[in-house]
Amino acid sequence: MRVIGESRLQEKVLIIGIDIGSTTTKVVSIEDGKVTRMIKTKASDAVTAATGAFGKILLENNIKINAVERIAITGAGAxxxxxxxxxxxxGRVNEIEAIGIGGMFLSGMNNIIITNIGTGTVIIESGDNGISHFGGSGVGGGTILGLAKKLLPIAEFHDIMKLAMTGKLNQIDLLLGDITDTSISFLSGESTASNFGKMLDTATSGDIALGIINMVYQVIGVLSVFAARARNYERVIVTGNGSKNPIGQKVLSAITEMYGIEFVYPEYAEYTTAIGAGLSKK
Ligand SMILES: Nc1ncnc2c1ncn2[C@@H]1O[C@H](COP(=O)(O)OP(=O)(O)OP(=O)(O)O)[C@@H](O)[C@H]1O
Ligand SMILES: [Mg+2]
Known part of the structure; x- marks a missing residue:
């Protein structure tokens, strides 16, 4: 005999969070407040991205469509x-809200700055007064891809990273040590005086690849530090696909040494926005 009460109870707990980003779409399933599945897809338009990704997570995990209580969508395409x-x-969830909720959930922290590195970069404050948009920059993963496509020319992220591993920054960047023998304030001779300000004729593709990634993460890192300092926070939670970049993480750890603000990389941080949408009560 079918127990309607129980069955309805089971059907009520599944929420699907969909983040239609500028480049990729992320989908998560949330059951009883826990993230149970995560997938990523790419599609040219928002409707195909959302419906395709929704279908994919259902099919691959043998979830029945009527088990889904509601869908929460967010991101540029929502x-x-x-x-x-x-x-x-x-329902539609504001992207800032979604990143804030997801960032707090994945890091287990609040009173933080969350820097979401996607195609572009958004900086969010999550403190005692709730979640708010601090600011951001158009410099992000899309900047790396766009510059690499024209300058290297390479279009795949994986290949850019491989090439950058072979690079040397002193071929590309003007370092403080290139222009002065004394240190300036807290900056050492290894600090960057000007990104791409040297650009030697002997610079290789690897050097340029590294120079691009370094510049993008230095800009993001310094903006994040300024945000954290302005609001008296000690930590920046890094989310979005750009949080997974090992070279970027090294650049950010050099910024930690200079400014004393810690960068934290939660597991599954590329799903932060989708998770936040799914967990949002709105
Ligand atoms: N390892 C990596 N390091 C940095 N960037 C990466 C990496 N892998 C992919 N990217 C870039 O990350 C971007 C996509 O990230 P993400 O999916 O978080 O963004 P999005 O949600 O689509 O965009 P946005 O949030 O800005 O609307 C692309 O520009 C892609 O090139
Ligand atoms: Mg995004």
Missing amino acids: SKINNDIFGIPT
Whole structure:
């Protein structure tokens, strides 16, 4: 005999969070407040991205469509979806809110700055007064890809990273040691005086690849530090696909040494926005 009460209870707990980013779409399933599955896809338009990714997470995990209580969508593409997806109640969550909720959930911390490195970069404050948009920069993963495509020319992220591993920054960047024999304030001779300000004729593709990644993460790192200092926080939680970059993490750890602000990289940080959408009560 089918126990309707129990069955309905089971059907009520599954929420799907969808983050339609500028480049990739992330989908997570949330059951009883726990993240149970995560997938990433890429599609050219928002509707295909959202419906395709939703279908994928259901099919691959043998989830029945009527088990989904609601869908929460967010990200740049969310505004393109104005109706319920497949008749399931579909709500839109503000992206700033989603990153804030997801960042706190994954890091287990609050009173933090969250720097989401996606195609571009957004900086969020999550403190006693709630979640707010601190600011951001168009410098992000898209900047690395765009510059690499023209300057190297290489289009795949993996290949850019491989090449950058072979690079030397002193071929590209003007370092403080190149222009002065004394240290300036807290800056050593190894500090950057000007990104791409040297650009020797002997610079290789590897040097340029490293110079691009270094510049992007230095800009993001310093902006994050200024945000943290302005609001008296000691930590910056780094999220988005850009949080997974090993060279970027090294650049940020050099910034920690200079400024004393710690960067934290939660596991599954590329799913932060989708998780935050799914966990949002709105
Ligand atoms: N290892 C990596 N390091 C840095 N960037 C990366 C890495 N892998 C992919 N990217 C870049 O990350 C970007 C996509 O990241 P993400 O999925 O977080 O962004 P998005 O949500 O699509 O964009 P946004 O949040 O800005 O709307 C792309 O520009 C991609 O090139
Ligand atoms: Mg994003």
